Amino acid sequence: MNDFTYYNPTKIEFGKAKENNIGLYIKEASIKKVLLVYGEGSIKKNGLYERVVASLNEHGVSYEELDGIVSNPLLSRVYDGVKISKESGVKAILGVGGGSVVDSAKAIAAGAKYDGDVWDFFINKAQITEALPVFTVMTLSAAASEMNGNSVITKDETQQKYSIASVLLNPRISVVNPELMATVSPEYLAYSAVDIIAHSIEVYFTANIHPDFNSRIVESIIKTVMQTTETLMKNPKDYDARAEFAWVSMQALNGLTPAGTAGGSFPNHMIEHSLSALYNVAHGAGLAIVIPAWMKWHKSQNTKQYERFAKEIFNESSADKGIELLEAWFAKIGAPVSLGDAKIPKEDIQKIATNAYGTATVWGMDADYSVETIMEILEKA
């Protein structure tokens, strides 16, 4: 077991109607003004915006607003948020939405306390030493952004999709009300399921030190995601399945699964970030394309763990069968499993690989993943 530091100071307020307390939570933190960040308006249609604003008003918390956060969120909008934050002197960022909104809220929180360009943090030119506190009200479960310090942002002009991570960006409090997620489309439910599985298996397969307990936790997460996804596909109103799905999504990327492991990396995310940056496919959809291809390419490097995966998840004994059944399950829930499924031209493989190699470099994975290697993986997709 490897040495590690485990620290996750986010408080999760989980359950029905808890968004109505968001003003209280912020007030209890002695914060009087926030920047309210949200997406393209669905929270206005479904009444969530009104309830959040009512709670802020009730508890004397004033707010500025930043809307229009898109999936695969853009640096340009983060810049807008940083500018408003600095000019208006807000004391916290409140993200109401899914992972994109929360990722944007975090980047703004870091940028608001930094004199330079917030992109500096993404290209390792500067370290985050300070940030405004972040609060969230979640409307989609997948990214676990509500319970970690990660943020992934795409730079508009260069289509670089890069990330930052700091415990300073862990939300202070995240409100997770599964009822708010009941209207997620079957398509996005599928992408979310793939994303959670992706978070779980990256380190599971790549680490060279991976204790049994970590494997058991990952397998518990995957089994639960698959079970609850199937329940929700049949009955989107099943509260318990929605709730378990939401809670498990956080466990997949809150620091628990990698604790004590060594040598793990995120190759599927590294490659996928280029698909979503270049073609604006949903992150989970891109992952469903990359994962089976990557597994086929990678399996011989860790055969035992692939066999374990096949056994624990599908009660099968061969590594190949485990990969095949995972790919089939992705397809069954409606996720694309090839470049063609997402209408990404095969001729673009070199372009995608070149873009992904940029991420590999920033993430320190360029020794294992050259442009040629990434092309080889994408050929299998």
Next chain:
Amino acid sequence: MNDFTYYNPTKIEFGKAKENNIGLYIKEASIKKVLLVYGEGSIKKNGLYERVVASLNEHGVSYEELDGIVSNPLLSRVYDGVKISKESGVKAILGVGGGSVVDSAKAIAAGAKYDGDVWDFFINKAQITEALPVFTVMTLSAAASEMNGNSVITKDETQQKYSIASVLLNPRISVVNPELMATVSPEYLAYSAVDIIAHSIEVYFTANIHPDFNSRIVESIIKTVMQTTETLMKNPKDYDARAEFAWVSMQALNGLTPAGTAGGSFPNHMIEHSLSALYNVAHGAGLAIVIPAWMKWHKSQNTKQYERFAKEIFNESSADKGIELLEAWFAKIGAPVSLGDAKIPKEDIQKIATNAYGTATVWGMDADYSVETIMEILEKA
């Protein structure tokens, strides 16, 4: 799934030699003086005391001392610690030892910021609203006290073993170096294993809402505890097994396993507290006596979960077989599994039950556990 709040702000510094940084961690929290709490001197014999004190000195942290904490720690010594803390103006409590030391450190931390009698918190006469920060260096894994806000203390005169819980008592930072645990006796390793399993199964069997994910996590913990205990019985120097055991012990009682459950309670702990308070048996030993008896008494109230337990842990299909094999495993690792094994006279059953009923009342479990019911359970032990 039930509504819940999950909040565990303890930072775990896990790994080799990390105790040498304890002075740094405390200094980084801007704390200049601590009360150093420890047990009956083993840390002086093995050199840990010296290393901790050297680290405090190196980083300009001065300290008062309180030694002599015994297992099943006593209120009288907590009073001593509160008195020293108030008089000397220490700004934090540093516990170096096992669960008893850390539980004492927490009670002192609460008492030091309270004008009344610290026992008020244990009998629900007052609520904890403030506490000094707690830091720990662990030498024994079992109680998970290093990663939760619980403290269990015995009042000397009345032999009441009662508990408090507050996130204000969660250690700020806990140092967990598995190497420091390599000298734990096989006996205490066994008791610790039983204790961890006890923490895991209380809610698992008693909750009326218990999502599958929670069951999977509990089963992951139990499998890991059993596997690593058997490894350590053969080779106490196996670092990886020791490390995994230590990390899993924390997961069993850090808030993860009950999140989203409802109706769970701690009957085995409730009854066991009386055994250790009255006969000063080790907590884990007392639990090994109580658990099989309680399971036999309780199984018909939740047959499906007992069958699940048998299947997942022992690959058996009947509830009875699961209980039988758990009892046999306790015996195999050297834990007592009957009152007789611990030389507790059968004639005392009424006295034990009467004492335990006191805890049942304080814990709000008296509707389910009368003196007669507890006697009935103890008859099976």
